Every structure is written in structure tokens, then in C-alpha cells.
Amino acid sequence: MRRRSVLAAVPALLLTAAGCGSNDKKSDSASSPSPSGSSQSPSGTPTPSASPSAKIVSGPVPAITGGTGFNQKPTVAKGTGTPSTDLAVKTVIQGDGPKIAAGDYIQVNYLGQIWSTAKVFDTSFGRAPYTNVIGEGKVIPGWDQGMVGQKVKSRVELAIPPALGYGSSGNAQAGIKGTDTIVFVVDVLNRFNGKSSANGKPVAQSDASLPKVGTNTDGKPPAITVPKGKAPTKLVANYVLEGDGPAVKATDTLLLQYKGVLWTTGKEFDSSYKTGQLAAFPLAQLIKGWQQGLAGKKVGSRVMLVTPPDLAYGSQANNGIPANSTLVFCLDILAVL
Template sequence: MTSNARTHSILTRLAAATAAVALGLGMAACGGDSSSDASASASVSATTAELPKLEGVTASGKLGEKPEVSFKAPLSAENNAAAILQEGDGDALVNGNRICMQLTQYGLTSGEEVATTWTDDVPDCSLILDEDNLPGDASNATLGQIANQLLTGKKVNTTFAVTINDGNDEDQSYMLVATATSQSKDYEVAQGKAVTPPSDLPKVTIGDGGKPSIDMNGYKGSDKLVSQTLIEGEGPEVAEGTYGVVVNYTGWLLDGTQFDSSWDRGQTYDAVLQNMIQGWQEGLVGHTVGSRVLLVIPPDLGYGDQDNGEIPANSTLVFVVDILGKY
């Protein structure tokens, strides 16, 4: 297991321990949509809780690089104790932007580093800064709410620490040190350079609201994956190892029957790639944020011989996917 994968695994355990909604690549491991942020916001009371103060932890080193974190182990700290360790020197963090953070995890008992995203340089970009989604109860605050509170009004390269201590098992007592290394705004719709696809592929048109429609154009499918750029975006690339992407999409069978559409639900979809069908995992890699992509997925890279109700067994699937963000 790589250090990056191990970090994801540990953060998944943290999510279970703290019922976290946001912050941490593994914390959206089942996939989902942007409604999770809304539900978290709805649970926050009008009064913002004061978090327990984390004492005895310091950080040094060049801002924007992995900090040298010092504390005396074993460290006794309340659950959700937090502190700003380094004030950032970059641009001001903007409400509504996606915040990318490099994470390092330490055992409170051992004092040892458990895992880090710095090694593979694959930051966690799962947090959308939401100044209204703040802790209403410090003991039950999610990591996303804590991050919102600590990062509101701060700058890029700010480093903070938070402890997770459920009081049941020392192996579940950790400190997460996070550095906000960059920020970006998710696209609302694909935008960039239009690309003319081969004439024998299905023809895609876009309505006024942005939802795609399709004319199969006599297309009979392919026994190989087709991943055709329709719009080439200018954002970061969805690379091997990307944890998730924020998308709008519509899917059809080869006869033109629509079986699913995030557009119809009126909300984007957070697609954790490792949980998606193989055709999505392979077909979106190499494309950039802002892109619109036509995917033709043969059965062996889709649902194979499974009958999924609206998707019959051995179906070729056709998707149009707008890549609006990555994390």
C-alpha cells in the first residue's frame, strides 16, 4: 500500500470516529453529492462553538512546505482540540472556493507520523470553504466544520492542527496537521476549447440549462472504451491517483434511453473514482477540469452481465460528463 493510499485508509477510520462530513479524502468514500454540505450546514446552530485549545504543539519551516511539527508524546488532548500552527502568506481564502490541503497524521500516544499526503504530493481537495457551516457543538463538530472555522479569514499556506480522541481506544487518538496549499473555484458548466469529435460517434447537443442531449447517429457501440473530449478545459488534470471528481453527467443506453442524469436532480455529483465503474475510472483520467467528455463504455468496463433494472445486462453505456472540479 502506498503512503497516499494508507492516508486515505486512516482518514476513513477518522471519519467513522468523528462522523465527519467533509475534510479528508477517505471521508467521502461511498461517493455522494453536494447535498451533504447542505445537510451539514442545516445542523449548525446559530451560535458557533469555541473549540478546545490545543496546547503544546508547534510547527516550523518554510510556509507552503511540509512543516516540522513538534510535541511531547504522549500528548493528552480533548477531542476536537485545535490550533493554528502557522499563519499563511498567500492569497486570502475565499468563501465557496475548493481548498486543497496537504495532510499529515500523528499518533497522540506514540508521537510518530502515521501517514502523509506530502510524500506523493496528492493533496486533499475535498473541502469547500463554507463560512456558514461552523461548529454548533464542539464535541460533535465534524472535521469540515472545524476546518471552516479555522480557515475563515486566513490565507493560503495556513497550517492548523486538530485532535481526534474518542476516549475509547488509544489507537483511535490522532492529530491531523493540515496545510491549505491552494484554492480554486469549481466550474458550473464545462468551458474551454471546443473539440470536433469523429463524425461516426453519437452527436451531443447542449440545452440552455447546460443539460446534454444525444443523437446516437446510428452508432452501434464499441468493444473498446471511447473517451472523446468535446470541450477541453483549462483546469488541473485528472491524473492517476486522483481521488474524486465533481461532475454533472447524463447516461444513456445505445437505443437512446436515458437511465440517469445529475442534471435532472439539480445537483452535481461527487464521484469517488475508486468506487465508480471501470469505464469511468479509466475514461476520465487524462482529462482536465472544465472539460466535457463523451464516454462509450463497453459491458466489460461497465456492469457486465449484471441486470441493474434500468440498465440491462451486457449493456454498452454512453455518458456525457462535465468535469467541474477534482479532489
């Protein structure tokens, strides 16, 4: 997998990072379950869950009695009667954005409660939105199967039977029994895939001694033009497009679109655009140039990094990168996971 070339860690950590949907919200998973699997370890990493194929029906789902607007925290009534043993999916507000496909990352706000008691066991409203990949077993099966095909800017209500939720063991810490149907209201804020780009405002690139990076936002790889002359000996981390999201923290797991070229030749050595797969890694596991250059930058931004050898791979060659190479990266910070 080409993405390992930006990792400072051993390849085994790549598997951990690629399968990890957790972030710095560890306190959330300690108190209640998120949609990230049938159960969670104290670190917030989901354990594998079975994904039986679901028949999808339109109801019943409980009434939403308050917070009825998109991205308003909803109040949901207790379920009445017997819930369906199938997956009930109702599009409460039909969005006008692109459709979600399996393999996309979705960014949502959600509220989850128990059908029979209306007890809320988890919500992202009032904290950072939740982002994870859909349709690949990283979230509970009810989400994996119920959210595919929905549109961005939609509100979706799900009534999920135990087999498609937290299983026959339930989740004791959240008060979910193995027989409980659970209800989610999900507001789809955004979706990301291999054609996604940052959405920030262009920033002037006026230093002729530094590389110039394209400002296109059509999902195609931006051009990187490296100037003639000596490379900087210190890290350069400049906005190309400046977003309006929160500042990246050193502890964050980031969803990135990126491209890297050699300073000496301008030759591309790595790109998420070529694989069609976004990079989703903890910042702390990436090369030092990325760690230092992305920390403090705003989500939604495109950043140009010039990374000297001591903050990349030093005197060691790596995957087509010669020893002692200065590297130039274009990175789109799409989301924090």
C-alpha cells in the same frame, strides 16, 4: 438514489462506495492515521466517530517555524503550556477562494503532529493531496467543524482536543494517547460541490459521426448533441476538456460530475447535476464502459463516452434505459479520492 444506475455492483455496494473516503493510499493508513475518522481498519475505511459540538476559539496553537508559504511542507513547534479543551482554529494564511460549506469535498495538503511532543504522525505533503467530504462525519470532528467556513487557498492551523480527534482510546499505532491534543496544518487547495466543473483545455470535436458535448465550466450541465445515424459498436472515450492532473488508475476512487443520455433519442436518463450531489465511487464498481473509458484519462478533464450495450447493461432494461441501449455520457473527473 439515481446514481446507482452507473453501478455495475449490487445496491448494497453503493452505500460502501458513497461512505468511503479511502483511495489507493492504503499504505498511508497502515502506518499512521489520516483525518478520516476516529480509527481505521487495515483497508483504510473509517469507523464511525462521535461528533460533539465544539466551541471554537482562536488559540493557542503552536508556532509554524518553517515552510511558512502556502502549500509548503510546514515545520511546527512543540505546543507550549496547556492546550485548550475547546477547538482552536487559526487562519494562518487567508485565501481568496470560495468558502467551504458542509457537504463540500475539500482537497488539501496537511501535516498532523502531537501537541506535547511535536511528533509528526501523518502528512500528505510529498504525496497526492487528500480529498474528502467535510461536515458529514467522514473526517474527525475537529476537521468537520474547524474547516467549514474557511476559504480555498487558505492555510489553517487546528489544535484538536481528544474528544474532537481520535477519542479517549487515541491511536496506538501512531503513538497518539487518549489524552493527546493533536495539531494539524491544513492547506486548502480546492473544493468541489454540485456546481463544480472540470477545468481542462477544450479539445476539438471534429468527428461529425460522434456526439458533441458542451465545454462550459460554470457548473451547469453541458449540452450533449447526438448525431443522426448508427451508433458506434465499440467504446468511444474522447476528451472534451483535457486536464493536467494525474492519469486515472483502474484502482482509483473518483469524484465525478456526470450526465447520461440515450443515443437513440438524446433523452437524459441520469445526471449528478439534477441531484446536486457529486458521484464518489471506486472505478472498479462502475459499468465496464466507465472502467475502460476513464482509465488513463487525466484528472481535471471532461470526457465524452459512447458506451455500447455490451459495456453497459446489455439486454437488460435498467432505470429507464431500454434493453440493448447505446449510452452517451459526459463525465467531469474532478478528483481522485
